[in-house]
Amino acid sequence: MILVAGSANLDFVVTAPHIPAPGETVLGHRFTTYPGGKGANQAVACARAAAAPTHMLLALGQDPFAQPLEASLTEAGVQMHIVRSREHATGTAFICVSDDAENAITVAPGANQALSPADLPPLKGFSHLLMQLETPLETVTAYAAQARAAGVRVVLNAAPAQALPAALLSQLDILIVNQGELAQVADCQGSVAACLERLSTVPTVVVTLGSHGCCARTAESLLVQAAFPVTPVDTTGAGDTFCGVLVAALGRGEPLAQALRQASAAGALACTRAGAQSSIPTPAEITELLRHSQENTPERQAAVRAVCGLA
Ligand code: RIB
Numbered sequence: 562m563i564l565v566a567g568s569a570n571l572d573f574v575v576t577a578p579h580i581p582a583p584g585e586t587v588l589g590h591r592f593t594t595y596p597g598g599k600g601a602n603q604a605v606a607c608a609r610a611a612a613a614p615t616h617m618l619l620a621l622g623q624d625p626f627a628q629p630l631e632a633s634l635t636e637a638g639v640q641m642h643i644v645r646s647r648e649h650a651t652g653t654a655f656i657c658v659s660d661d662a663e664n665a666i667t668v669a670p671g672a673n674q675a676l677s678p679a680d681l682p683p684l685k686g687f688s689h690l691l692m693q694l695e696t697p698l699e700t701v702t703a704y705a706a707q708a709r710a711a712g713v714r715v716v717l718n719a720a721p722a723q724a725l726p727a728a729l730l731s732q733l734d735i736l737i738v739n740q741g742e743l744a745q746v747a748d749c750q751g752s753v754a755a756c757l758e759r760l761s762t763v764p765t766v767v768v769t770l771g772s773h774g775c776c777a778r779t780a781e782s783l784l785v786q787a788a789f790p791v792t793p794v795d796t797t798g799a800g801d802t803f804c805g806v807l808v809a810a811l812g813r814g815e816p817l818a819q820a821l822r823q824a825s826a827a828g829a830l831a832c833t834r835a836g837a838q839s840s841i842p843t844p845a846e847i848t849e850l851l852r853h854s855q856e857n858t859p860e861r862q863a864a865v866r867a868v869c870g871l872a
Pocket residue numbers: 568570571572596597598599602653654666668695797798800801837
């Protein structure tokens with residue numbers, strides 16, 4: 562069973578020809594709201610895409626924006642532990658998605674800031690705790706310590722990127738980052754391989770590489786997984802889908818290489834649809850993509866290794 566502790570946001574999304582530059586106004590196409598937030602997206606990915614028994618600890622305001630977020634988590638089968646904030650509004654995110662599927666996101670954290678170290682539910686029965694960085698860093702650090710002490714594996718998706726205190730890094734079993742986050746967390750401007758060396762105290766580090774694929778460094782091995790080629794429409798939530806499916810597969814006891822492949826397939830499918838939670842695929846869709854793909858050829862693995870600066 563997986564526990565996700567993190568953010569839930571209502572996403573306000575405008576599609577536009579391009580993402581505005583500072584000071585620029587762009588006439589967009591369409592406006593839609595979607596349930597989002599990195600934590601809630603990852604919980605939905607665990608429960609819907611990977612069919613894992615999933616709980617989520619989240620904080621919401623006492624306002625109408627909370628309702629669609631609760632509805633989406635409920636529909637996915639996530640068991641919620643809600644902290645109801647009187648002071649803060651439900652978290653929101655303002656997203657521009659361009660015609661070439663790039664996005665720019667600004668988050669107003671609101672109630673996500675209200676999650677405190679005292680809010681973690683009893684940890685009995687959970688194999689993994691999955692967190693992100695849209696909730697206070699002190700709270701994330703306290704939860705990591707409590708989970709470690711209880712024998713629960715601690716997984717952090719360090720997004721949005723920020724420097725991590727040693728007290729948090731030392732509690733992690735698995736760190737998941739994209740290339741920008743890796744550079745910031747490792748305080749490193751070099752290749753992926755060079756940055757990974759600086760995080761040698763974290764037992765497993767997974768780096769997502771966008772349309773190239775991903776790699777993972779453990780104590781014993783370095784794995785690479787090439788991406789599943791898709792035509793992207795909206796990449797919002799694709800990284801969250803990857804994280805949720807990866808942790809759910811590991812929670813089922815699957816080997817890391819297999820978990821990386823499933824997570825990559827799920828993330829690729831999420832890029833082909835609009836929105837965050839609305840884009841997360843079903844297990845049947847993932848199985849279908851896995852069955853028909855031979856994406857991880859030696860040539861494509863070599864290309865991923867080259868992107869990472871690996872010999
Ligand atoms: O990772 C995508 C998410 O980032 C969006 O759903 C938005 O809410 C922000 O948290």
